Amino acid sequence: MSNSTALKNKRLAIIATNGFEQSELLKPKQELEARGATTHVISINGNDTIRGWDEKDWGETVKVDKQIEEADLADYDAIVLPGGQMNPDILRTNENVVAFIKAAAEQRNVKAIAAICHAPWLLVEAGLVKGKKVTSYPSISTDMKNAGGDWQDSTVVTDGKLITSRNPDDIPNFVDAIAQKLSS
Numbered sequence: 288m289s290n291s292t293a294l295k296n297k298r299l300a301i302i303a304t305n306g307f308e309q310s311e312l313l314k315p316k317q318e319l320e321a322r323g324a325t326t327h328v329i330s331i332n333g334n335d336t337i338r339g340w341d342e343k344d345w346g347e348t349v350k351v352d353k354q355i356e357e358a359d360l361a362d363y364d365a366i367v368l369p370g371g372q373m374n375p376d377i378l379r380t381n382e383n384v385v386a387f388i389k390a391a392a393e394q395r396n397v398k399a400i401a402a403i404c405h406a407p408w409l410l411v412e413a414g415l416v417k418g419k420k421v422t423s424y425p426s427i428s429t430d431m432k433n434a435g436g437d438w439q440d441s442t443v444v445t446d447g448k449l450i451t452s453r454n455p456d457d458i459p460n461f462v463d464a465i466a467q468k469l470s471s
Contacts, residue, residue, distance in 0.1 A: 290321070290322055291321060291322060291323055292322075292323045293322045293323055293466060293470055294319060294322040294323040294324035294466060294469055294470070295323035295324075296323075297323070297324045297325070297364045297365070297469050298324070298325045298326075298327070298362055298363050298364055299319060299324050299325070299326045299327070299363060299364065299365045299366070299367055299465075300326075300327055300329050300358060300362075300363045300365070300366045300367070301315075301316060301326055301327065301328050301329065301366075301367045301368075301369065302329045302330070302355065302366060302367075302368055302378065302384060302387070302388075302409075303328060303329075303330060303337055303349075303368075303369050303374055303378075304330050304331050304332070304334065304337055304374055304377050304378055305334070305337050305338050305373065305374070305377070306338075306339075306340050306371055306372070306373025306374045306377065307337065307339050307340065307349075307369045307370070307371050307373075307374035308339065308340060308369055308370045308371030308374065308403075308404055308405075308455065309339030309340060309341040309346040309347055309371075310341075310455040310458065311369035311370050311371065311403050311404055311406075311455055311458065312328075312339060312349065312369040313339070313347065313349070314455075314458045314462075315367055315369070315401075315403075315458060315461065315462050315465070316328075316367075318458075318462045319367075319462060319465065319466070322466055324469075326367075327352040327353055327358070327363075328349055328350065328351050328352050328353075329351070329352065329353045329354070329355055329358045330351040330353075330354060330355070331354065331355050331377075331378070331381050331383070331384065333354060334351050334354075335350070335351055336348045336349060336350055336351060337349050337351055339371075340371050340373060340374075355381070355383045355384050355387055356383055358387065360387065360390055360391055360394050360396070360397060361394070361396060363391075363396070363397060364396060364397065364398055364399075364469055365397060365398055365399040365400070365401060365465060365468070365469055366387075366388065366391050366397065366399070366400045366401065367401045367402075367465065368388075368400070368401065368402040368403070368406035368407075368409050368410075369403060369404070369406060370402070370403045370404020370405040370406040370424065370454075371404065371405060372405050374405075374406070375402075375404075375405045375406045375407075375408045375409050376405070376408065378409055379408050379409050379411075379412040384409070385409070385412050385413050388400060388409055388410070388412075388413040388415070389413040389414065389415070391448075392413070392415050392448060397448065398448065398468050398469055398471075399448055399449075399450050399465055399468040399469060400415070400448050400449055400450070401449075401450040401451070401452075401461065401464070401465050402423075402449075402450070402451050402452075403451070403452040403453070403454070403457065403458070403461055404423070404424045404452070404453065404454055404455070405423065405424050405426075405427055406423075407421055407422075407423040407427065407430075407431060407451050408423075408427060408430065410449065410451070411430060411431065411434040411436075415449060416431060416434040416435060416436040416449075417434060417435030417436065418435055418436075418437075419435075419436055419437065419446040419447065419449055420436070420437045420439055420444050420445075420446040421436040421437065421438055421439070421444055421446065421449065421451045422438060422439050422440065422441050422442075422443070422444045422451045422452060422453050423438070423451060423453060424453055424454055425440070425453065428440075440453070441453075442456075442457040442460040442461075443457060443460040443461050443463075443464045445464050445468065448468075450464045450465055450468060452464075
């Protein structure tokens with residue numbers, strides 16, 4: 288199967304809001320779509336677009352496909368959670384987002400819940416880290432450990448449905464791990 292069709296018929300929900308780390312949304316989205324996946328950007332607060340954070344300033348605007356209240360887990364094979372500091376910190380206080388992620392852990396059709404950088408905060412909020420091997424941006428490693436996670440300093444860590452990575456440098460391994468999980 289060619290790289291451009293490896294994920295054909297796979298649908299991924301990318302949950303984000305203003306302040307997402309630009310590279311951690313755009314690069315996985317582009318690469319997963321290049322492999323044949325369909326992606327939907329899902330947000331909160333009625334946003335039609337969301338704006339990324341690009342290193343030291345506001346970055347690109349991304350079109351939102353659905354609001355979290357409209358999203359149906361039955362439609363998705365995976366959830367991708369981009370990081371940045373602002374984005375996951377805002378999302379983890381949204382009950383609908385946390386409930387969606389928590390429910391994804393129980394849904395058979397959802398094969399992966401992938402979080403990069405600070406986005407593993409959302410996994411903590413959803414109660415999914417305890418007893419799992421995880422990684423994250425190093426500054427939140429204590430949060431991961433305090434939530435019962437076995438934090439590892441690795442480019443990507445997969446444990447069951449959970450796929451976690453540390454930072455933008457890890458995106459190639461992060462995307463490969465998502466593709467591998469969805470192809471198995």
